[in-house]
Amino acid sequence: MNSSALRKVSYGVYVIGSRKGDRFNAQIANTVFQITSEPPTIVVSINKDNLTHEFIKDSKVFTASVLCQDTPLSFIGRLGFKSGRDINKLEGIDYRIGETKAPIVMENAAAYLEAKVVNEIDVGTHTIFVGEVVASDIISEKACLTYEYYQQVKRGTTPRTAPSYIEEKKKAASTMAKYKCLVCGYIYEPEKGDPDSGVKPGTPFEELPDGWVCPVCGADKSQFEKLQ
Known part of the structure; x- marks a missing residue:
């Protein structure tokens, strides 16, 4: 299916x-x-x-x-x-x-x-x-x-408790590493950045400001893991 x-x-x-x-x-x-x-x-x-x-x-x-x-x-x-x-x-x-x-x-x-x-x-x-x-x-x-x-467009995520939740399959890696929030599942994509938080497209995760937090749930950078 x-x-x-x-x-x-x-x-x-x-x-x-x-x-x-x-x-x-x-x-x-x-x-x-x-x-x-x-x-x-x-x-x-x-x-x-x-x-x-x-x-x-x-x-x-x-x-x-x-x-x-x-x-x-x-x-x-x-x-x-x-x-x-x-x-x-x-x-x-x-x-x-x-x-x-x-x-x-x-x-x-x-x-x-x-x-x-x-x-x-x-x-x-x-x-x-x-x-x-x-x-x-x-x-x-x-x-x-x-x-x-x-x-x-907003790149929002779906909670596991939502009726429409579907397990994501891994996709091919991009040139810059993506990072996933362990709290809500939001994925930071360097190519897109986080314009709402003042982060320009093309900004690697490692160069995000220390005070940057997940735009969905507010988790800090320590709560993100690199996607393989």
Whole structure:
């Protein structure tokens, strides 16, 4: 089977929020879509190991914020590669409480949806939560971030807990060594550099500034390994 064919399936990039009692959490997800219009119903696929899964199971509500194309990798990294069991992921992030009393992330969002869970489907490592939309609005008219753009242009990575995760196969080496972040899987490619952090294309990993960190998860250079 050629698993690369799965990469041709279209996805977006979303922030999923939920609550458990007075506690809030949010995470990145790429599998959110509408399944009916009357009543308006959406589904989201969440890994069973994620804290957000626990919160949705408990409260039976969730929110989905559609991210804009210019969303910084660091923002996605905080919500997608950090655990709410270790940090308050929403600290310092612009959000508000919706009709479901769950957090709606407004920062870097083009639109949001709020839903109450009406059904759950067990699909192995994940649960598909079916939610009837109870509130929604447009926040920005900016272009929305697709998963293809996130991976190919922003060079973002996919957590192992994501429903679309596919093990990467090693590719032919380039003239300058690439380095992989051991925390999130981000690959530093010297030919492309890291323009958002002021690193010009053509900069070898060894010449990166001492204070440079992974643009996705914030890990320092010591957390990178050379790809063979």
